[in-house]
Each structure stands twice: as C-alpha cells, then as structure tokens.
Amino acid sequence: MSNPLGLWRRWWARRQQRYAPYLFISPFYILFFAFGLFPIGFSLVLSFHSWRAVGGLETMRWIGLENYRFLLTDPWFWQSLGNTLVLLVISGLPQHLIALPLAFLLNRRLPPRLRHLYSASYFFPYITSTVAISLVxxxxxxxxxxxxxxxxxxxxxxxxxxxxxxxxxxxxxxxxLGKAVYIKPAIAIVVLWHWFGWNTILYLAGLQTIPREVFEAAKVDGANVWHEFWHISLPLLRPIIFFAVTMTIIGNMQLFDEPFILTGGTGGPGRAGMTVAIYLYRTAFEWTQMGVAAAMSWLLFVSIGVLSLLNYLLLGRAALARRGEE
Amino acid sequence: MRRRPLPGRLLMYLLLSLVAVVTVFPFYWMFILATQAPAEIFRTPPHLWFGRSGAENYHALIRALPTFWRNMWNSIYVAIMATLTTLFFCSLGGYAFAMYDFKYKNQLFALMIATMMIPPLLGIVPYYIMMSWLGWIDKPRALYVPSMASAFGIFLLRQYIAAAVPRELLDAARIDGCSEFRIYWNIVLPLIRPGLATLGIVTFVGSWNNFLGALVVLRSREAYTLPVALRSLQGLYTTDWGAIMLGTALSILPILVVFLFASRRIIAAFAAGAGLKQ
Structure with a gap:
C-alpha cells in the first residue's frame, strides 16, 4: 500500500486546478457576506425596530414602519436632506464647470513639465485627508x-x-461658520476645492484619448477655440462626464467629513450644515436611536438611487448610446 | 502649426496659474500658522512668511494631545496592514477571475461588481454593532479586515492580470508540477508589480484619510488614528490654532513628501482606478 499522504497529493494535484479558483475568490465572498451583506440585512431588520443599542438584542422591539413614518414627518430629516441636496448642487456643479474648461486648457499645447506641474497641484487636495483640510x-x-x-x-x-x-x-x-446663511457656501468652497482637481484629471485623461488630428482637422476647417471646446471636446467627453457626475452624486449625498469638522460635529447654527450623514451619525451615536438611524440610511440609499436614475436618464442614456454607435 | 496669438496664451497661463495658487495656498497657509506664536496668528495684516514658534507649537501640541505619535503610529500601522492584506487577497481573487475558467464564474463576477454600487453609509450602524460584538472596538483590525478583499481591488487587478500575464506561461509551470498557489506566488505576482503599486497607492491613501469609519469604532485616545485625534483637538484648544495646524501639517507631510517624488505615478494610479470602474 502506498502511503495515504502520497495518494492525497496526487489526487489534489489533479483536483486543485479545478478548485483553486474558488478558493482564491472565496475571501471576497466570505468577507462580503460577513461585513457587507449581513450588515445590510441587519440594518433593514433594524429599521423596523425600536432599539437603543445599550440593552442588547433582546430589547429590540418591532414597531413596523414607525421609524420611516417618524422620519418622513420629521422636519430635521427634511432639513438635512434639503441641506444635502443644496450642497450637492452648489459644490458639485461648479466642480464640473471648472474642471471641464481647465482640462481643455491643459490638453492644449503646453510644455509637458508645466502641464504636469499644473495638474499635480490641482490634484493634490484630492489625496489629503478631509479632516486635515477642513481644519485648515x-x-x-x-x-x-x-x-x-x-x-x-x-x-x-x-x-x-x-x-x-x-x-x-x-x-x-x-x-x-457662525451664521446659518454662510455655512453652506463655506462647506461648498471646501468640497469644491477638494474635488475639482480630481475631475480635471479625469477629464484630461478623457481628452487625451481624442486623437490630435481631430482638433487639427477642425482647425483647418476654420474652427476656433470655442468650437473645439463646445462641438468636439464636450460631445466626445459625454461618457466620462456621466461617470464623473455619478461619482459626485454618490459621494456628495453621503457628505460627512467636511461639514462635520467645519461645524464642530453639530451641523452648525440652525443646523444649516447638517447633512443626512451627520444627522444619521448623531441619531445613531449621540442619541443611540439605532432603528431610526438604520431607517434613515435606507431612505438615503433610496434617494441616491433616484438621483442616479435621473442622472442616467438626463446624461447617461444619450452618452452610452453614443458610445455604442462608435 | 500656427501658434495661437500671444494675448490668448498669456491669458491661459494666467488662468492656470491662478487656479494653481488658490489650490496650493491653503497648504502654504497651514505651514505658516504651524510656525507662528498664538498671538501672531491673530494679527492684521496677517503674516505671510514662516515664524519661529514651531517648537513652542510642538510642545503645545504634545501637551494637548500626548498620544500624538501613538496616533501617528496607529495610522501607519492600519494603512500598512490595509495595503498588504488588500494586495494579497485582491491579487489572488483577480488572478482567479482573469486566468481560470470555472463554473458560475460570470455570475460570481457580476455579483461582485454589483456590490460596488452599495453606498458605504448603508452599513455604518450595523458595522459599529458588529464590531462591538466581535470586541474589535479600538482595534486596528476593525478598520482593515472588512475591506481587505475589496471588489474594486479584485476588479482592478483582474483587468491588469488579464492583460499582463500570458496563459502559456502558467500552463508550462503546471507541466513542471507547480501547484496553483505557487504559480500565483512565484510567477504571477512578480509580473504584476505595477498593478500592485497602483492598488497599493490607492489603498494606502484611502486608509490614511479614513475618518468616518475610525470615528465610529475608535473610542479611546490611545487607539485613535490621526484624523480622529486631530478632530479631538478641535473642541479642547480652539484658540491654539498654531498647535492644531502643526499637528495637521505633520499628518499631511508623509503624503506630501511621497507625492512630491512620485506625483506622476500617484495621479496615474488614481486615474487608472477610476478608468477601470467605468
């Protein structure tokens, strides 16, 4: 009889090519199940309960849709959603309105070193900690x-x-930072400053995939700078604009760090800087209303979904259809 | 090619430079304040050059936040662990998705991609609850274990491996009796170093700057990472801005120094990360 270990080895050598890939991808699914799927399910269950967290699981009490009903009639929730939407527009829109022409300029005939110096300085805020820059x-x-x-x-x-x-x-x-009317502009300035360089880099990368001949042919046909920007660059960038705007929506709807630091963790006077994320954080970790906070995270999820859908209908459908034609 | 007229070029450079100055100024201002004495910070007109009170501000910082270097070390430790574990698990998963054909591969891959659409805030409440069940409150692993096999990282490296690793090489190794894991470790990993660098940079920076997650699971001062530690200074010593700015500057410095030397690579890494997400 051959030794069992040798048999096992030979059997394994044959089998491993078949089973190895499952083993190699299993960490993702195990971790996703434990730290992704389970929390989501748990938060859904939690959103139908009243629970203060301090008392252990047995103190969870089923209250049906009460948390949702509470939030949908809660002026603070609507105010925080309104704040988040206003911030999304006044910090998100300028990001793209600045980044697009900036990327267009950077893509023109510049000495490469200078182009890099400019894009590097625009980009750096993006990789610095939001806490640090908010403190500054x-x-x-x-x-x-x-x-x-x-x-x-x-x-x-x-x-x-x-x-x-x-x-x-x-x-x-x-x-x-002390008067309600100025808090949103202040937060928007920081968010704008933090993100516009990132969008500029994205748009520049997109523009660099457009062959130079396209611009030169247009120039021969008598196109000026404005034509190049409006009639060549913008249409060709549409898929990237759609992607970048989607990222802005998802990111800004969850805006937390900048307003949290700038308002000292409260949302500021009159709660004018209180985003949904801050209200959610305070509900869960200051007032320990875990059920309400869980319901709020679902309402936020739904609003992100609705906005993404609107964005898709407005920008994405046409952009992606165009890509399909090419 | 005809060059554009001079006024147009000048205007373009002026515009680009103005934006660059506005972007860089807050960092410059941070270093200025970090070296000014408290009384000098509140002055009209403001100082626009470095002061000499860096050492005093440093002592004030350590008095207000005795755990500063401990917090710095926590940030470094979490970022390094996050980077190493992410690189290992994501390259392994990316290798499997790029180089093997197996049953349900496409479905499993689609499922993984779909998980990227979930906004992180959705799980923040259960995340805290789970971490306290596990006893991971104040533990660095609460910050890097949940995301160490990220869908984004697996996707990024799958694309890279599919383009950079020839299948024939793997078949040859198999004929020589190499085990599947050794093929990954000895052949695939050395071939995908640039891809690993890309993912490593994005992961390290993300971990270094993580605030909300750290705020939720780190409760004691000794366990704080830098963003949470700096935030804790805010309420305490609101007047001592020199000390706070010095701490902030020290927290940005490692990223800044690396960026000065490898800005091309870092920008390319983030652009690659975004490009592949499309």
Missing part, C-alpha cells in the same frame, strides 16, 4: 483674523479693486 479651512474662515475675510476686506477697500468688490463692504466681516 476652519482657520481660513476665521471671523476677524481669518485670511479670507482679510483678503475680502482688502479687495473691498483697495482703489484698484473697489469697483468690483466694493459692494461686499456692507457684509464684512463674513461670519462664515
């Missing part, structure tokens, strides 16, 4: 000594810039 902006937005207000005060009074900035005088110094 916290000092920039300071009421009396913040550099932004000092700059605006200078611009509003200096002879050469008065004609453009003079109207600001009545509003200065702006209480960026």
């Amino acid at each position: 902006f916290g000092t920039i937005f300071g009421l009396h000594y913040g550099i932004l207000n000092q700059l605006l005060e200078y611009l509003a009074s200096a002879p050469w810039s008065r004609w453009l900035f003079g109207w600001l005088e009545g509003y200065l110094p702006i209480n960026w």
Whole structure:
C-alpha cells in the first residue's frame, strides 16, 4: 500500500486546478457576506425596530414602519436632506464647470513639465485627508483674523479693486461658520476645492484619448477655440462626464467629513450644515436611536438611487448610446 | 502649426496659474500658522512668511494631545496592514477571475461588481454593532479586515492580470508540477508589480484619510488614528490654532513628501482606478 499522504497529493494535484479558483475568490465572498451583506440585512431588520443599542438584542422591539413614518414627518430629516441636496448642487456643479474648461486648457499645447506641474497641484487636495483640510479651512474662515475675510476686506477697500468688490463692504466681516446663511457656501468652497482637481484629471485623461488630428482637422476647417471646446471636446467627453457626475452624486449625498469638522460635529447654527450623514451619525451615536438611524440610511440609499436614475436618464442614456454607435 | 496669438496664451497661463495658487495656498497657509506664536496668528495684516514658534507649537501640541505619535503610529500601522492584506487577497481573487475558467464564474463576477454600487453609509450602524460584538472596538483590525478583499481591488487587478500575464506561461509551470498557489506566488505576482503599486497607492491613501469609519469604532485616545485625534483637538484648544495646524501639517507631510517624488505615478494610479470602474 502506498502511503495515504502520497495518494492525497496526487489526487489534489489533479483536483486543485479545478478548485483553486474558488478558493482564491472565496475571501471576497466570505468577507462580503460577513461585513457587507449581513450588515445590510441587519440594518433593514433594524429599521423596523425600536432599539437603543445599550440593552442588547433582546430589547429590540418591532414597531413596523414607525421609524420611516417618524422620519418622513420629521422636519430635521427634511432639513438635512434639503441641506444635502443644496450642497450637492452648489459644490458639485461648479466642480464640473471648472474642471471641464481647465482640462481643455491643459490638453492644449503646453510644455509637458508645466502641464504636469499644473495638474499635480490641482490634484493634490484630492489625496489629503478631509479632516486635515477642513481644519485648515476652519482657520481660513476665521471671523476677524481669518485670511479670507482679510483678503475680502482688502479687495473691498483697495482703489484698484473697489469697483468690483466694493459692494461686499456692507457684509464684512463674513461670519462664515457662525451664521446659518454662510455655512453652506463655506462647506461648498471646501468640497469644491477638494474635488475639482480630481475631475480635471479625469477629464484630461478623457481628452487625451481624442486623437490630435481631430482638433487639427477642425482647425483647418476654420474652427476656433470655442468650437473645439463646445462641438468636439464636450460631445466626445459625454461618457466620462456621466461617470464623473455619478461619482459626485454618490459621494456628495453621503457628505460627512467636511461639514462635520467645519461645524464642530453639530451641523452648525440652525443646523444649516447638517447633512443626512451627520444627522444619521448623531441619531445613531449621540442619541443611540439605532432603528431610526438604520431607517434613515435606507431612505438615503433610496434617494441616491433616484438621483442616479435621473442622472442616467438626463446624461447617461444619450452618452452610452453614443458610445455604442462608435 | 500656427501658434495661437500671444494675448490668448498669456491669458491661459494666467488662468492656470491662478487656479494653481488658490489650490496650493491653503497648504502654504497651514505651514505658516504651524510656525507662528498664538498671538501672531491673530494679527492684521496677517503674516505671510514662516515664524519661529514651531517648537513652542510642538510642545503645545504634545501637551494637548500626548498620544500624538501613538496616533501617528496607529495610522501607519492600519494603512500598512490595509495595503498588504488588500494586495494579497485582491491579487489572488483577480488572478482567479482573469486566468481560470470555472463554473458560475460570470455570475460570481457580476455579483461582485454589483456590490460596488452599495453606498458605504448603508452599513455604518450595523458595522459599529458588529464590531462591538466581535470586541474589535479600538482595534486596528476593525478598520482593515472588512475591506481587505475589496471588489474594486479584485476588479482592478483582474483587468491588469488579464492583460499582463500570458496563459502559456502558467500552463508550462503546471507541466513542471507547480501547484496553483505557487504559480500565483512565484510567477504571477512578480509580473504584476505595477498593478500592485497602483492598488497599493490607492489603498494606502484611502486608509490614511479614513475618518468616518475610525470615528465610529475608535473610542479611546490611545487607539485613535490621526484624523480622529486631530478632530479631538478641535473642541479642547480652539484658540491654539498654531498647535492644531502643526499637528495637521505633520499628518499631511508623509503624503506630501511621497507625492512630491512620485506625483506622476500617484495621479496615474488614481486615474487608472477610476478608468477601470467605468
């Protein structure tokens, strides 16, 4: 008799090619089941319960749709959803309106080193921690000594810039983080500053796939810069614009770090900077209303889905159909 | 090719430079404040050059946050563990999806891609509850274990392996009696180093900057990573901005230094990551 270990080895050598791939991909499915699927199911179950977390699972009490009913009639929830949507628009839209022309300019005839220097400086904020940059902006937005207000005060009074900035005088110094009306613009500035470079890099990468001959042929036909941007670059970039806008929607609907730091974790005066993510965090971890927080995360999920669908209908369908034609 | 007229070019450079200055200025300002004494920070007109109070600010930082270096180490440890485990599990999974034909492969792959659509906030409440059941509150592993076989990473490396590794090479190794795992370890891994670097950069930066996850599961000061530690300074010493800015600067410095030396590679890594997600 041959030894059982040898038999096992030979059997395994034959079998392993068949079973190895399942073994190799299993970590993803095990981890996804444990840390992805289970939490989602759990949060769905939780959203139909009242639970304070401190008491252990047996204190969970079934209350049906009560959490959803509460949230849908809760002014704070609607306010936070409204804040999130406003921030999505006022920080998201400028990102793309700045990134598109910027990428277009960077794609023109520039010395390669200079092009890289520009894109690297635009990109760097994207890889720095949102907490760090929000703290830095916290000092920039300071009421009396913040550099932004000092700059605006200078611009509003200096002879050469008065004609453009003079109207600001009545509003200065702006209480960026202390007054409800200014909080959203302040947050939007930070988010815009953090993200526009990322979108610029995406659009630049997209533009670089357009053959130079396309632009040169257009030039021969008498196209000017504006034509190149509006009639060549933009249409060809549509699939990337769709992708980038989708990313902005998904990211900004879950906006947490910047408003959390800038408002000291509260949402600011009048809760004007309280996003859904912040309200969710406070509901779960300050007020330990785990059921309400779980229901809120589902309502947020649904609103992200609705917005993504709208984006698909507005931008994506045409963009992807165009790609299919080519 | 006709060059564009000079005023147009000048305007373009002016515009590009202006945006660059606005982008870089907050970092510059952070380093300025980090070296100014508390009294000098609140001054009109503001200082626009470095001060000499870096050392004082450092002492103030350590007084306010005695665990600063401990927190720095936590961030480094979590980021390194996240990167190593992600590289291992994602390359293994990517290798299987790229190089093997097996039953239900397409369905399993589609399922994995679909999981990328789930917004992370959906699971944040159960994430905290599970971590406390497991006793992982305040443990670094709470931050890197759940995401160490990420769908994104497997997808990224699957694309890379499919393009970079010739199948004939694997068949030849099999004939020589190589086990499947040894083929992966000795043949595939060395061939996909650039792909690993791409995923490694994205993972390291993501872990280094992770705030919400760390805020939820790290409860004691000793266990904080840098973002949570810096945030904890905010309420305590609101007036001592020099110290807070110094801590912030020190937390950005490692990323900044690496970026100065490898900006091309880092930008390419993130662009590749996004391009493949499309």
